[in-house]
Amino acid sequence: MATRTRNLNVGANDRVAASAYTACHAISDHTSSIPQHNEDPHGRQIRRPRPFAQRLAATFNDRAYDVETFARESSKEETVLYLAYGSNLAYEKFQDPKSGRGIKPLAQINVQVPSLRMTFDLPGIPYTEPCFANSALSVEKDDDTQVGQDAEETALLGGRSRRQDYRKDRWHKGLMGVVYEVTAADYAHIIATEGGGASYRDILVDCYPLESEDPRATVPQHPSTTPFKAHTLFAPAVPDGEKPPKNGGRIQRPDQSYAQASARYLKLITDGAAECEMPYEYQEYLHSLHPFTITTVRQRMGQVLLAATFVPLVLFLFTISKLFADNHGVLPNWFKALLGAIFNATWVSYDYFFKPIFGEGERTIGDDGPDGESREARRTLKAATLEIDVEKAAAGSNG
Template identity: 55%
Template sequence: LPLLSPARLDRARADGPAAKPEPTVLYLAYGSNLCYETFQDRRGVRPLAQVNVQVPELRLTFDLPGIPYTEPCFANTARRRADGGDNSDGGDDGGKEKEKEKGERRWTKGLVGVVYEVTSEDYAHIIATEGGGSAYHDVLVDCYPLEHGRDTVPRTHPDVPPFKAHTLFAPRQDPDDPSSGSGGRLSRPDPSYAQPSARYLKLITDGADECSLPAEYREYLGALRPYTITTQKQRLGAFIFLSLWGPFIALVFALQEAFKDSDGRSPDWLVQLSGAIFAAVWSSYDTFFHDVFGDGERTMDEHDQSDRDVCARRGPARRW
């Protein structure tokens, strides 16, 4: 793809000249949409141009709940403090400890991704394929262009003016404050606990390679540990779980496609229905499947299995 034109960048800058409504949208991708297979092949989006960027105000997270045992979580972003630190989402300290235990390197230079220029129709399609607005919010963020093919990411703001781009952001809902999140957004007790599947991580790392993101950031992505099933009980649990909930999840996706509006968004009743179904999905996991079949969010080692056996003897632990 060609690089985003300087004229289009200028029009997207906060201090740029006032302009008529643009026929195209600048969309920041950071998860599986980095990958050609997902973004262009499967979803049929045809970007017009692209540019690699750094977004210091955000950081990459994997705190959007998916489906236990199969796709435990999906990529999301979280706000960072003005001093470059991370805003706590109620589980950040636990996340640091888990990264230390697993030997994972912590990334401290903000979000790195790709801004695509897409048509308004394609952007509506992107929103529709990302849940129809049931989990993600459409927000504008400051993006700093990165030189194509560079190896490192600046620790401070790059010495170039930022421009505005749209991205999909799912703020974590505070259980004690129902107004803090959208109706369809689920939050796990520890947002840093779950690991993405190997399939999902590969889409992100493949996309980072295809887009020639900085080698330093690709090395970080490549070191992330995927969720892996390690016991026969988990395999059995995964089969039963997907057999039970798969038809309901497929129904949600079909309804989202059928009832999306011109902007790709689902009606309020469908957002609520989707939220209720996924709440039931995770409630069944927390109250039954986890204790019977094992962890469906994070890879279990021998120590984890021993701890689970002790907990099982003491009684069920509710984790929702």
């Protein structure tokens, strides 16, 4: 009996040792494989120095900008502290002059923004890019209380789906991002490439520098560092019962937590977080997000047909938009309205034609178990945490 007990203890110790390689370890290994600072073999400067303390202190005199007049009214000598998050942390998307926007930050600093949270409620194209990242005002929640509520609701629901607390909504420590100091010309370009000012408005938010530059440090629920203000582009959801504004509004889905982003888009977000050395705790959350995956032939047919119907038109409009934009890249209101009408028609056709015939185009079929975790989703999460390097290498080799 003693021998058997000893063997059981050894087995338990082995299991503990095996489980010690957590998601954080996997993310740490993956992050170390991504070139940082000036070590990039392609000569890319992914990270810049921190902004000067005097520049941060001066932000309390800043004011929000009018996105339609900023480019014409701003001074060439002026710099802007811009809060980026989501895919805009990726060099490929934000700084690369060939594949991205070609922004050249002067300085940067990792921050936590308690007043905002990252959402995925900007509709894209059904079946292909169901949604994109956005920001929304935070709902103040105590972390310990939230954990207790999650456990209680899970027990009461007995394993049924809880869409209101789907996995992508489970980060309750505010928006994590990077504040870039950019020239006025670059900020005007950022505004223009976010849709020529359509749907977005500039706001000022309080940003708290991370207490530690060590990504292994825990992210506090309530940061205590000295805040400063930064600008970000905000596309708020329309409150229930209100009509979208005629100018500057955006398409809005009935359930804003329902859609899942594509694997391509989530890869941009996780790569960007790793390149910017964001906290491993936050990176672990990002790697837990489930991508939209097509699982049936009907869905694939719907994807091809919808793309053939609307994507050429959208690409054509974006191509000719340069002809109608002013010298600063801002589009006229009538062109913004035309783009909005095309996207709205895309989603109306999806709701009333494509979805009834070809099936789900926003969320992986079957990904509706407890907390959004089906067996397929758990396999996806395991691959994301234990085989990150393999997946990233394969994705990189495929372009």
